[in-house]
Amino acid sequence: MQQLPDAAWWARARQARDQLAARYLTHPDVSLIDIGDDPLGLSSLPVLRIHLRRGDGSDLLLPTEIASIPVRVIRGDYRPAG
């Protein structure tokens, strides 16, 4: 069951997302970085998610967490839908 984080948690999560984006968003395999449901279902709070176009992210040397927020890899290759 997912808990509802407070405003302080969201502020911390967005800072952590910015850190991830600054470091990984330019990588050709990374399509999106967001904050959302844990794809592994292990965390009761939302997690940081790196959406990958391809691969499993093993060459990215991703941190396991930032600011105590878990980092997860999720598959996603997006294109404009128009």
Place this chain on the structure above:
Amino acid sequence: MDQDRLEFARRQVAANQAVGEAVRRYLFDRPRQINLIDVGQSQATDKPKLVLRAHVEQFIERPQLESIGRPSVTDERIQGYEVEVVEGAYQQQLWGGWGSFSRRSDPLVGGVSVGAEDFPAGTLGGIVRDRATRRLMLLSNWHVLVVQWGLRRGQRIYQPARYDGGTDDDEIGTLERDAMDSSLDAAVALLNGRRQVSARQSGGRLVTGSGRPAIGMLVEKSGRTTGTTYGRITGMFGVQRLRYGWIERVIRDVVTIDPRDGAIVSSGGDSGSWWIDSDSGAAVGLHFAGSDYPERALALDMEEVLTALKVDMLALL
């Protein structure tokens, strides 16, 4: 025959009689454009309640009906049954052609085909107002209304899109401005007043205003290609790199939406659709991208879009 079955048979006979009366009154009254009358569950409540349903391809607003001397069918009761109007366009399914969402729409509603000259079709998300001038505009994506780097204000916009059969007579407005400089794939076009407007979506849903998305929120959208689909917000505050032509841009305030039940949530041509909170009716996201494997939709936080474009939602009509 037990008591329950007797009661069921009695209700069935009564419903059939009510349908017959409604057919005599309405089905052949052509200005009403009703294509089917049946008995079904009321859409106004989640509790079991049977009503008579008048199916129309497109809602006709009350003032328009009254101007031709027809009261709304919803004002009447027939043999004890309330009457509701539902949207439905039916045709023989001989081949997989375009759905009703690619047709001409007057009044303009959200969820129908729109496009710029000589470019593929997207979706008209809905109607908004310029905060400064109060003039009416339509809101969709940058890549639906602007399409190419270098194209600018004044470009003609059609409903339906040229690709869906739109003609010169279907020009509904001109490109006004976009939010790509704010890292949002969004744009507005100034309407030319040739058509009436409505705060409804093509599936019939009334948009009650705008709101913020939230993880776990159940949402729905009406789009030009896949019609009305249903999802659940699973992510927020996304930042993304996405290629538009030869230029890659960073897009911010991305909302991630997964299917509720494993069904499709979006496809090509749905860009510009508004994702709407299923509970409140508030528009919370502007659809702009998606993936098929896994099936997932991406939208932009609607409040950020409205702020960047300096527009407000249309007051309810």
